[in-house]
Amino acid sequence: EVQLVESGGGLVKPGGSLRLSCAASGFSFSGYSMIWVRQAPGEGLEWLSYISSSSNAIYYADSVKGRFTISRDDARSSLYLQMSSLRAEDTAVYYCARDMNPYFDALTGHAFDIWGQGSMVTVSS
Amino acid sequence: DFPLTQSPSFLSASVGDRVTITCRASQDIRNYLAWYQQRPGKAPKLLIFGASTLQSGVSSRFSGSASGTEFTLTISSLQPEDFATYYCQQVDTNPFAFGPGTKVDIK
Numbered sequence: 001e002v003q004l005v006e007s008g009g010g011l012v013k014p015g016g017s018l019r020l021s022c023a024a025s026g027f028s029f030s031g032y033s034m035i036w037v038r039q040a041p042g043e044g045l046e047w048l049s050y051i052s053s054s055s056n057a058i059y060y061a062d063s064v065k066g067r068f069t070i071s072r073d074d075a076r077s078s079l080y081l082q083m084s085s086l087r088a089e090d091t092a093v094y095y096c097a098r099d100m101n102p103y104f105d106a107l108t109g110h111a112f113d114i115w116g117q118g119s120m121v122t123v124s125s
Numbered sequence: 126d127f128p129l130t131q132s133p134s135f136l137s138a139s140v141g142d143r144v145t146i147t148c149r150a151s152q153d154i155r156n157y158l159a160w161y162q163q164r165p166g167k168a169p170k171l172l173i174f175g176a177s178t179l180q181s182g183v184s185s186r187f188s189g190s191a192s193g194t195e196f197t198l199t200i201s202s203l204q205p206e207d208f209a210t211y212y213c214q215q216v217d218t219n220p221f222a223f224g225p226g227t228k229v230d231i232k
Contacts, residue, residue, distance in 0.1 A: 037223075044223060045163070045214075047214070047220055047221045050221065059219035060220075095169070100174070105175075108156075108175025109155070109156075109175060109217060110159075110174075110216035110221065113180065
């Protein structure tokens with residue numbers, strides 16, 4: 001079964017750090033670009049970061065740039081999000097998701113077809 | 126950045142109704158737009174990509190269309206399982222921003 005499973009969430013104090021993991025199974029992880037998305041309680045989806053299959057293209061939302069770092073370990077079929085200088089407004093469910101096409105499709109562009117179940121991060125003193 | 130707007134932000138409809146949700150991009154995104162459905166407490170589910178291509182396994186009552194920078198998601202006959210929040214996402218250029226969402230509720 002193709003799936004993504006996030007882990008590493010929890011309660012952290014403001015200014016603290018946390019590392020989220022996203023374990024992939026059922027597909028050849030190394031060939032796919034990945035993203036992190038979060039959703040604050042009662043709010044909409046917020047795209048956070050993108051990493052290409054070769055890690056040569058990495059992008060961040062302005063809201064997390066300089067504080068969060070996306071990375072991947074293809075040998076472990078895992079995606080990571082290192083979060084530092086956490087703030088109360090970072091409280092959210094964090095999802096990882098897979099870009100459905102191993103190679104960019106010029107007709108349809110990107111699309112994210114496989115999502116993890118989400119990992120809750122709470123930033124509070 | 127390529128901000129997206131969605132309308133309406135909320136709609137109340139009945140089972141069997143035809144429902145249309147609109148997403149507008151601030152500039153040309155070359156039809157690189159995806160639609161997602163999210164039920165409460167669940168992860169988003171991809172419905173449509175490339176503005177109009179139905180994702181495998183998704184019911185054919187969902188369809189997408191595009192006209193310039195205006196994109197439409199249509200549900201031809203609303204079913205009980207369709208009551209959810211719908212998001213568009215531009216996938217032309219990073220940041221791959223989402224629209225603010227449209228909540229579809231039971232009338």
